[in-house]
Amino acid sequence: LTSFTDEARIALDTITGRAATMFSPSLRLGVTGLSRAGKTVFITALVHNLIHGGRLPLFEAYKSGRIARSRLEEQPDDAVPRFQYEDHVAALVEARTWPDSTRAISELRLTIEYESASAWSRMFSAGKLSVDIVDYPGEWLLDLPLLAKSFRDFSREAVELSALPVRAELAAEWRKLAAGTDPDATADEMTARRLAEAFANYLKACKHDERALSTLPPGRFLMPGDLDGSPALTFSPLPLKEGAAARPGSLHAMMERRYEAYKTHVIKPFFREHVARLDRQIVLVDALQALNAGPWALADLERALGEILACFRIGRGGFFSDLFAHRIDRILIAATKADHLHHESHDRLQAIVRRIADGAVKRADFTGATVDVLAMAAVRATREGTVRQGREELPVIIGTPLAGERIGDETFDGKTETAVFPGDLPGKAEAVFETAGDVAVENAIRFVRFRPPKLERTAEGITLSLPHIRLDRALQFLLGDRLA
Ligand code: GDP
Structure with a gap:
C-alpha cells in the first residue's frame, strides 16, 4: 500500500508540475541588436507602456480590455543580472536623458494577467503569461561561427582580413606587433596581453569607423561583459606558418589554448543557456544610421543581419544542432528611432528594412520561423x-x-x-541601395538627436506613459497569439 501511495504521489506531483507550467505559461523573448541599436530603450518603453496604461490600439488583447494587469515579478534565473528597469525609467522620464545602453546580458520578468478571448480557453487557463525578456548584445551572436573554426583558421582569416585596404590602416598597430612576434617563442604573458589589446583596439576601431565596417568576432573583445581582463579574453590570432604544429610551452600553444577556452567557456554556454532557450526574438537595427552612411553601409547591415539570423537557424543537423533543442518561432526585425522622420516616411523606412531583411534571410538560407519587419520608435521624442x-x-x-x-x-x-x-526618404526603396561608388546618396537624411520627451498629462492630471510609434504592432506580433 505504501509503495502505491508513493507512486501515486509521484504521479500526482508530475501532473501538478505539468499543470503548473500549463496554467502559468511563460515565454522567453530575446531582445538583441548591435550596440546603440535601441535595445535598452525598447525594453524600457515596452514595460512602461504595459504597466502604465500606454496607448496601444494595435495590441489586440490590450485594446479589447482583456489585459487585467501587467506587473514585474522576480525573474526565474538567479545567475543572470536583472535588467535595471527602474533606473532606465528614471533616466527617461525624470531626467529626460537616454538610459545607459546594454553592455552585457540581463533579464526581466513581466507577468501579464489576461482573459482569454475564447470561452473554451477561459475554462482551462488562469490567463497568466510570464514574459521573460532577455536583453543581450548582438555582438555576442557573431561568435557562433568561431565554434566551427580552429585557431589556425581563425588566425589565417584574421590576418587576411586585416590586410584588406579598408582595414589595413586600422589594424596597423596589431599587424606590426604580430609581424614582429615569433609564434614559436616561449609563451609570455606580457606579449599575449599586448597582442590581445592591439587586436581588440583594431576591432573597436572598425566598429567606430564611419565606413560602417562589418563587426568582426570575438564579440567579447567589443562587449566584454563581466569578462573584461580575464585570460579567456587575453588572446589574439597569430601569423602562423603553414602546417607548423604548436610547440608545447610556446606562445602559439598558449594562444591556441585560450582561444579554445573562449569557445568552451564563453561561446558555448552563452548559446546553450541563453540563445537556445528563446521562444521569440526581436532584432533591432539602426537603419537610419546606415542610410546616412550610404549604400555600402546598407549592404553591410544586410550582411550582419544575415549572420545574426544564421544563429537562429535550426534543425539542419551538423555542428550547432545539439545546442538547439528548442526553436524560435517568430523573429521581428525592427528599425527603431522612426521618430526622426515624418510619418509619411515611416512606410518607406519599413520598405527599406524589408529589403534588407529579405536579403539577409536569403543570405542566411533561413527557414523555420516567421520573420516580420517593422519601422517604429520605442520612444517618440518628437x-x-x-x-x-x-x-x-x-x-x-x-x-x-x-x-x-x-x-x-x-x-x-x-x-x-x-x-x-x-529628411525625406525616396518613394522607391530601391533608390537607397543604388551604389554611386562608396558615396552616400545625395538626399541622405541628416538628423539631430533629441532628448526624450516630456510626458503628457491629461485634463484630469494623469501622466501618460511614454509615447511611441508602432510599439503596439511589435507587441501584437511578439505576444498577441499567446494572449488569444
Ligand atoms: P542599446 O545599445 O541597443 O541598448 O541602445 P540604447 O537603447 O541605449 O539606444 C542607443 C541610443 O539610441 C539612445 O541613447 C538614444 O539616443 C537612441 N534611441 C534609441 N531608441 C530610440 C527611439 O525610439 N527614439 C529616439 N529618438 N532615439 C532612440
Missing part, C-alpha cells in the same frame, strides 16, 4: 507640425535637440524646442 515657407506649408518634426547637437551654424543647448525639417 511631434509633427508644419512651418510656413513663402506660400508653402512644410512638414516638420518638433523636439528638443540634445545639448551640443548642431544644424548648420546653430548649436543647441538641450533646453530649447526646435522645429527640424526631417
Whole structure:
C-alpha cells in the first residue's frame, strides 16, 4: 500500500508540475541588436507602456480590455543580472536623458494577467503569461561561427582580413606587433596581453569607423561583459606558418589554448543557456544610421543581419544542432528611432528594412520561423507640425535637440524646442541601395538627436506613459497569439 501511495504521489506531483507550467505559461523573448541599436530603450518603453496604461490600439488583447494587469515579478534565473528597469525609467522620464545602453546580458520578468478571448480557453487557463525578456548584445551572436573554426583558421582569416585596404590602416598597430612576434617563442604573458589589446583596439576601431565596417568576432573583445581582463579574453590570432604544429610551452600553444577556452567557456554556454532557450526574438537595427552612411553601409547591415539570423537557424543537423533543442518561432526585425522622420516616411523606412531583411534571410538560407519587419520608435521624442515657407506649408518634426547637437551654424543647448525639417526618404526603396561608388546618396537624411520627451498629462492630471510609434504592432506580433 505504501509503495502505491508513493507512486501515486509521484504521479500526482508530475501532473501538478505539468499543470503548473500549463496554467502559468511563460515565454522567453530575446531582445538583441548591435550596440546603440535601441535595445535598452525598447525594453524600457515596452514595460512602461504595459504597466502604465500606454496607448496601444494595435495590441489586440490590450485594446479589447482583456489585459487585467501587467506587473514585474522576480525573474526565474538567479545567475543572470536583472535588467535595471527602474533606473532606465528614471533616466527617461525624470531626467529626460537616454538610459545607459546594454553592455552585457540581463533579464526581466513581466507577468501579464489576461482573459482569454475564447470561452473554451477561459475554462482551462488562469490567463497568466510570464514574459521573460532577455536583453543581450548582438555582438555576442557573431561568435557562433568561431565554434566551427580552429585557431589556425581563425588566425589565417584574421590576418587576411586585416590586410584588406579598408582595414589595413586600422589594424596597423596589431599587424606590426604580430609581424614582429615569433609564434614559436616561449609563451609570455606580457606579449599575449599586448597582442590581445592591439587586436581588440583594431576591432573597436572598425566598429567606430564611419565606413560602417562589418563587426568582426570575438564579440567579447567589443562587449566584454563581466569578462573584461580575464585570460579567456587575453588572446589574439597569430601569423602562423603553414602546417607548423604548436610547440608545447610556446606562445602559439598558449594562444591556441585560450582561444579554445573562449569557445568552451564563453561561446558555448552563452548559446546553450541563453540563445537556445528563446521562444521569440526581436532584432533591432539602426537603419537610419546606415542610410546616412550610404549604400555600402546598407549592404553591410544586410550582411550582419544575415549572420545574426544564421544563429537562429535550426534543425539542419551538423555542428550547432545539439545546442538547439528548442526553436524560435517568430523573429521581428525592427528599425527603431522612426521618430526622426515624418510619418509619411515611416512606410518607406519599413520598405527599406524589408529589403534588407529579405536579403539577409536569403543570405542566411533561413527557414523555420516567421520573420516580420517593422519601422517604429520605442520612444517618440518628437511631434509633427508644419512651418510656413513663402506660400508653402512644410512638414516638420518638433523636439528638443540634445545639448551640443548642431544644424548648420546653430548649436543647441538641450533646453530649447526646435522645429527640424526631417529628411525625406525616396518613394522607391530601391533608390537607397543604388551604389554611386562608396558615396552616400545625395538626399541622405541628416538628423539631430533629441532628448526624450516630456510626458503628457491629461485634463484630469494623469501622466501618460511614454509615447511611441508602432510599439503596439511589435507587441501584437511578439505576444498577441499567446494572449488569444
Ligand atoms: P542599446 O545599445 O541597443 O541598448 O541602445 P540604447 O537603447 O541605449 O539606444 C542607443 C541610443 O539610441 C539612445 O541613447 C538614444 O539616443 C537612441 N534611441 C534609441 N531608441 C530610440 C527611439 O525610439 N527614439 C529616439 N529618438 N532615439 C532612440
